[in-house]
Amino acid sequence: MPSTSQGGSSNDNKHNAPRAALEPLVTAASSSSSGPTKFELVQNAILSRFTHRKHDSTKILSDLAPVIMTPRMINSTANASLRRQTIGPVPQSRSKLDFATLGRAPLRLGGSRRITSGDLQIVEATEELLLTDIPEPDGLASDVSLLRGFNATIPSAEASRTRRRQMRNVETPRLGLKKLGMSARGLLTEGEEDGHDGQSVTSEEDVVVVPREGHGKGKRRGRESLSAAKTLGKDELTRQSKEIMRDKENIHVRRSLIHNEISEISLKIAALDGIRVKLEQDLLRLHEDELELDDELEGVKERLEFEQSQRPQKAAASQPFHLPHTSRRRKGPAFLPSEHDELPPGVAFMTLDGHSTPLTALDFSEPYGTLVSASQADPQPRVWDLFSGAEIGRLRGHTDSVRCVQVEDHVCLTGGADGSVRLWDLRRVDMDGEGEGEGERGGWGDGEIVMLGEIAEEGEEGGSVAGDEEVTESGIRNGNVNGKQRATERDDCCARVLEGHTKAVTALYFEDDCLVTGASDKTLRQWDLSTGQCVMTMDILWAISHPQRTPSGLLPMANAMFSGAAASVGTFAVPTPPYADGSWDMYEDFVGGVQFWGYGLVSGSGDGAVRMWDMRTGQAHRTLLGHSAPVTCLQFDEIHIASGSLDKTIRIWDLRAGGVFETLKYDHAVTALQFDTRKIVAATGENGIKVYNRTSMQHSTLQINGHTKPVERLRYMDRYMVSGGRDSAVKIWSL
């Protein structure tokens, strides 16, 4: 028997193989809700041999036809088990190789129809589709089913309407309307066509003469309306009314479909708009990053030049007056300790308490370097070490409060209300814990606080003994503790005290050997620091009363009043607008800020004007008018000048053209500002420090652990900022 079975099986294999190939997905059937049909019973009975169900009937049947059943079924079940996949619900019949699939085989093999990729695609997709979630239909889906919409929108929906229209067509003799219409449009009319071209549709309301017997008769019969010519009948009319109602419903369906589509499209548009806004913000951020990289590049170039110039001088002894590249114009990132990166941005992480009165001026050499801060009614600015946060010492010499400070590396220049400008070497502060004057000047070194008190009490004793300083300086330096001798030491008369101004020096700026100061005597003076002499004096009053031709137009009334006031009244005093805490002062600084580069000098003064001077000639060649109150702070770079004033605005001017580029409005008077290509940081009479992002035009405030009273002064380098406020505290921020 084995040969016969093999013969049988080889024959059947031919059928099996293509069939098995044609059904790649042999899946278990899902449960059927109806009970097993008669056919299924027979099927199960015959095949149950391989489903491990023990029935007597099945055994008998399988014994009856073992030859046929065994090889084919074995092959088929083997193939089926290879490809069987089961789905979630428990399948009731495991083998799909039943008579149904066998029945399908001849159809498939017949070649009348080939399996296309479309077929396969459909079948394969079934799996994943069945797995997807089916939510409850809501909204439109539950109101208008697909079929309803189908019936409402297919072309045959229009059929009833056209049918009704045709019902209304009245049989009339041909009027030749088409010819009329065509000639009215200017088209050539062709030969008469027969009536099959379609009947003309006329309105029922028209009353038309219908000539029955041609034109010859001419007699007019009674006019009959067209609607009387035809009777439609009650059935027809009711049918028409039903159709019309259905058509109206169809219109309702179509309307709701369109509404749904419109709302979906609106949602999509809103989503796309949101995406576009985000992308535009990303663009702005990219722009900001680009500006930062530009600055960094400049910084790197400067450093390259600096280091290259340093190399030949390495062996040489450092000069006491080695004035470094000014930090105010430096653009690139600063050197910071690695821990600085861990600081959260926008937080004041250090507070220096030491002053007892509101801060009037501050500056520092570099982040985590040396800070010099001055406050009201205190003639001795304090020197701090920013790395440790400890006070190193004080600068003694001024007799009145210090109004402006600039620190470059170890050199410090202060301008005081007493009209003098002093040059300090900050390195000497370390030595004996006291501020000192420069080499020639002399100063004393003493660490004991008790002595300080004595000296302060002794007042102006050693007022103007120049010679003593020279002689006794070294003696004192050696730590000779002698109160009397110390008392005779005064810095007022040192060579490196720069005297000249008659009133308080309120603004100064120095770079390399050149210093420019502005004072309340309404003049600007230029000094040479190597000799200590005043090189030039620029009179602002003269510039006010001899205005140059300015491109920005006429003097506004407020400025005229200011200039008049400035010129006539001896002392200049303007009440400031109230700060955030309600307090206000009399503002008396005529020169709010100065800065120069090369021979171009820019000053902001009490008449609200920003003036550009040529230091070679001493003339103001341009006046920028716009502020309506005194200018309190000023800075410029290659492209812009930023000035803040008591009129609560910051104006950004174009350096070359002289026009206002931007005006930022605040709630209180602006007392200090600093800017770079990407941001403007300003102290505007509030406890928080205002930061304006120039690329995204967003304002923000630095408040965390901030001042408890309005901020007066600030200065930042890269991501490190120092601010001083009326609460007498100096706070250090990470930006």
Place this chain on the structure above:
Amino acid sequence: MASDLPYAADAEVSLSYDELEVLRLQYQKELAQDYVTVQTKFNYAWGLVKAPIREHQVEGVRLLQELYRAEPTRRRECLYYLALGHYKMGNFEEAKKFNALLMEKEPSNMQAMSLAQLIDRGVAREGYIGMALVGGAAAIGTLLVAGLIRRATRK
């Protein structure tokens, strides 16, 4: 829920060629605009499914499947239409699966129940054909076997 589903007999009635053409043009016009509304797609798909040509039915089912994927709210209806499409094409397994899923969601749906019966009847019909095939093949097989045995015994 108001389920407005057509009976299976409706699927046997096909649209006229012109109507199908109009639907096809509408669908392709919207396709060119890159925004096909659900109703247009369904109209075209349903018209295709009703057509007698098998390629059209395949295309119709494919479009219905796309609808199923894209519109969650319409899925329940699409289950029925997919089952109907598969039934018409002769893919009884898939038809049964979709219909079963629909019956799970809506046990009292008249059209779904009638479709289930139709599917079962179709399966049975094919099974009878299969049984006849089996019998015929068995007959041929025994004949061949007998011939081989005779040849063997003769030798």
